[in-house]
Amino acid sequence: MRNRRARARGPTALLLLLLTLSLAGAAPAVQTGQPAPAVTGARLDGQGQLSLAGLRGKVVYLDFWASWCKPCALSLPTLDGFRKEFGSKDFAVLAVNVDHDPALARAFLSRRPVGYPSLFDPQGELPVRFGVETMPTSFLIDRQGVIRRVHKGFRKEDVPELHTAIQELIRSGR
Amino acid sequence: MAGITRRFRRAALRRRRPAWRGVPRGGALAALTTSSLALPGLAHAGEYGDLGYTAEYKYSKYTEDQVASSRVQSGSNDRYEIDIHQVHLAGPLTERISLDLNVTHESMSGATPFYVVPNQNGGNPLLVMTNATIDEARTAADLKGTLAFDRGSASLNGGVSVENDYLAISGGLGGERSFNEKNTTLSGGAGFSWDRIEPTDAESFGRNSEEQKQQGSLFVSLAQVMGRNAAIQGTLQYQVDHGFLDDPYKRAFVVSTSTPEPDTRPDLRNQFSFLARYRQHIPFLRGTLHADYRFYYDDWHIDAHTFEFAWYQMIWDSFRLIPSVRYYTQSQADFYAPYYANPQGNDLYSSDYRLSPYGSLTWRVKGETRFQIYNLDLLLNIAYERYTSSGNLAIQNVGTANPGLVDFDMFSVGISSRF
Amino acid sequence: MARSMSLALLLAIAALSSGCSVFQVRPWERESLARRDMAWDPDPLQAQVEAHIHFAKEASLAGSGGGGGGCGCN
Numbered sequence: 001m002r003n004r005r006a007r008a009r010g011p012t013a014l015l016l017l018l019l020t021l022s023l024a025g026a027a028p029a030v031q032t033g034q035p036a037p038a039v040t041g042a043r044l045d046g047q048g049q050l051s052l053a054g055l056r057g058k059v060v061y062l063d064f065w066a067s068w069c070k071p072c073a074l075s076l077p078t079l080d081g082f083r084k085e086f087g088s089k090d091f092a093v094l095a096v097n098v099d100h101d102p103a104l105a106r107a108f109l110s111r112r113p114v115g116y117p118s119l120f121d122p123q124g125e126l127p128v129r130f131g132v133e134t135m136p137t138s139f140l141i142d143r144q145g146v147i148r149r150v151h152k153g154f155r156k157e158d159v160p161e162l163h164t165a166i167q168e169l170i171r172s173g174r
Numbered sequence: 175m176a177g178i179t180r181r182f183r184r185a186a187l188r189r190r191r192p193a194w195r196g197v198p199r200g201g202a203l204a205a206l207t208t209s210s211l212a213l214p215g216l217a218h219a220g221e222y223g224d225l226g227y228t229a230e231y232k233y234s235k236y237t238e239d240q241v242a243s244s245r246v247q248s249g250s251n252d253r254y255e256i257d258i259h260q261v262h263l264a265g266p267l268t269e270r271i272s273l274d275l276n277v278t279h280e281s282m283s284g285a286t287p288f289y290v291v292p293n294q295n296g297g298n299p300l301l302v303m304t305n306a307t308i309d310e311a312r313t314a315a316d317l318k319g320t321l322a323f324d325r326g327s328a329s330l331n332g333g334v335s336v337e338n339d340y341l342a343i344s345g346g347l348g349g350e351r352s353f354n355e356k357n358t359t360l361s362g363g364a365g366f367s368w369d370r371i372e373p374t375d376a377e378s379f380g381r382n383s384e385e386q387k388q389q390g391s392l393f394v395s396l397a398q399v400m401g402r403n404a405a406i407q408g409t410l411q412y413q414v415d416h417g418f419l420d421d422p423y424k425r426a427f428v429v430s431t432s433t434p435e436p437d438t439r440p441d442l443r444n445q446f447s448f449l450a451r452y453r454q455h456i457p458f459l460r461g462t463l464h465a466d467y468r469f470y471y472d473d474w475h476i477d478a479h480t481f482e483f484a485w486y487q488m489i490w491d492s493f494r495l496i497p498s499v500r501y502y503t504q505s506q507a508d509f510y511a512p513y514y515a516n517p518q519g520n521d522l523y524s525s526d527y528r529l530s531p532y533g534s535l536t537w538r539v540k541g542e543t544r545f546q547i548y549n550l551d552l553l554l555n556i557a558y559e560r561y562t563s564s565g566n567l568a569i570q571n572v573g574t575a576n577p578g579l580v581d582f583d584m585f586s587v588g589i590s591s592r593f
Numbered sequence: 594m595a596r597s598m599s600l601a602l603l604l605a606i607a608a609l610s611s612g613c614s615v616f617q618v619r620p621w622e623r624e625s626l627a628r629r630d631m632a633w634d635p636d637p638l639q640a641q642v643e644a645h646i647h648f649a650k651e652a653s654l655a656g657s658g659g660g661g662g663g664c665g666c667n
Binding site: 230234236350352395397399400403405413447451453457557 | 616636
Binding site: 064066068069070071072098099100124127128132133134135136137153154155 | 619620621622623624627628664665666667
């Protein structure tokens with residue numbers, strides 16, 4: 001009698017553990033309306049540190065990208081275009097590169113240079129913190145550091161919508 | 175009797191069709207071999223996945239070895255040579271819809287096995303070959319459209335294949351859906367093909383002037399990511415062939431009546447296969463291993479196993495060397511025989527080596543290099559393969575191997591560009 | 594016997610629903626999987642020619658299965 005109960009405890013515990021693990025990966029860490037988690041890191045080009053806090057007061061487009069992700073490559077010129085159009089007083093692009101080997105990211109950028117800096121996060125801590133579900137993922141953050149939009153993936157057809165969203169956030173001046 | 179064989183041989187002089195022809199590349203086949211092509215993000219184009227346009231061309235030259243004269247009773251020793259040209263174009267039509275076009279043109283010449291006769295000297299059976307054809311051609315085209323969703327896609331394809339004596343029209347549909355943050359992918363599809371055969375010189379071969387065949391197929395596949403550097407995929411496939419399944423250009427010799435009977439097969443064939451594929455990247459070696467296994471079974475009682483291994487070795491930053499090896503073994507169809515002692519009660523005859531028991535070994539080596547011209551990202555590849563088949567290579571004991579078993583070389587060169 | 598079998602089944606379901614988390618790869622960790630040499634068919638034209646030859650010379654079915662793996666982008 002006691003043996004049977006003891007034998008059932010092991011597998012049941014394992015079952016509960018697996019169920020917990022299965023739920024753990026499912027919930028996104030951030031949603032619109034929430035303040036953006038902290039972002040700090042070293043720049044890919046070696047020119048010091050970057051942080052989200054340092055950009056408070058500007059509308060920030062936070063973009064997670066990697067050299068191996070083709071839609072990310074397509075988005076880079078578009079984001080650089082936004083940077084040029086909206087100016088550095090009101091707007092900034094903060095890119096987070098998640099390449100396992102930062103050298104690949106630097107090589108990629110040397111072939112397709114952009115005017116905004118990337119910080120590198122090869123350990124992938126920031127994507128976990130932000131609940132990234134696909135590559136690329138970007139977050140539109142207002143001047144108060146609150147997430148206003150989560151953009152999963154990148155397609156050319158999304159560009160006008162993004163453009164309008166950024167414009168509105170800049171104009172609202174809050 | 176001699177008169178009959180003479181008549182057949184005269185007819186065979188004029189035209190030849192190998193067991194090569196009439197393979198539709200649309201329908202089930204296209205859904206299966208090209209389903210990964212148009213999907214966004216899948217690594218078929220460029221070093222990493224690509225959302226742009228693709229244009230590719232490949233030329234392959236297939237040359238069968240000559241048959242040893244000692245194995246041939248009559249007809250030409252020269253076997254088949256085929257030049258194959260393939261063009262593939264792909265690109266997005268809208269943000270979510272992409273198109274894939276495949277066009278193939280093949281030209282062939284040579285002789286093929288007609289039937290098999292016993293050896294009067296008591297050795298291995300001998301081949302009666304056709305005489306060599308001058309030149310025949312096949313052209314095929316297949317178009318596929320894919321609609322991409324958030325975590326999956328759906329596709330539709332249609333194709334046609336044309337030769338002087340063969341027309342095949344095919345179509346198919348497929349879809350896939352990913353789960354578990356795209357670590358697990360379920361895909362499936364269905365296809366059909368309708369073929370019309372108008373054998374050349376049908377009357378002199380004692381054949382109908384027109385025959386038809388229909389084909390239907392289904393597949394279901396599950397793929398699972400196994401960590402950052404590995405993935406595995408299992409596929410179950412079913413295909414049914416119905417209609418005229420004989421080879422109108424082949425005979426099977428019956429000793430007691432000294433008659434080469436027309437190749438006659440059942441008009442139904444149910445086929446099943448299970449394919450397992452494994453991919454393992456080994457970062458510190460800068461290489462990737464491919465390991466595939468396929469099991470096949472049909473209701474003609476052929477069962478077959480295929481093992482294929484390839485190693486993709488990165489050299490410097492823009493070259494790849496890819497050696498590979500493939501082993502294949504099959505058992506025979508239950509109505510097959512190299513020749514028959516007496517007429518068959520079920521009226522089924524075939525001496526086609528494709529239905530005989532044998533094994534084959536292929537070794538291949540391929541080299542690839544990437545380079546850039548202006549904005550174009552180009553990939554050039556060159557490959558050579560050597561295929562040998564024999565009764566000895568089969569897993570089971572083979573009593574009498576078909577003398578028509580073939581060995582061949584294939585050389586191919588291709589260029590691929592993304593923009 | 595029945596109890597251990599149903600436990601085993603529950604474990605299997607739990608394992609599958611957790612996505613076999615031992616093997617689960619996060620979307621930003623798909624670098625190696627996105628490589629061309631990790632594709633099921635890195636050279637689809639070659640795969641087509643091979644399938645065609647094997648179909649014509651051998652008894653087996655052609656066809657090579659569906660998708661999965663890869664970069665998982667968008």
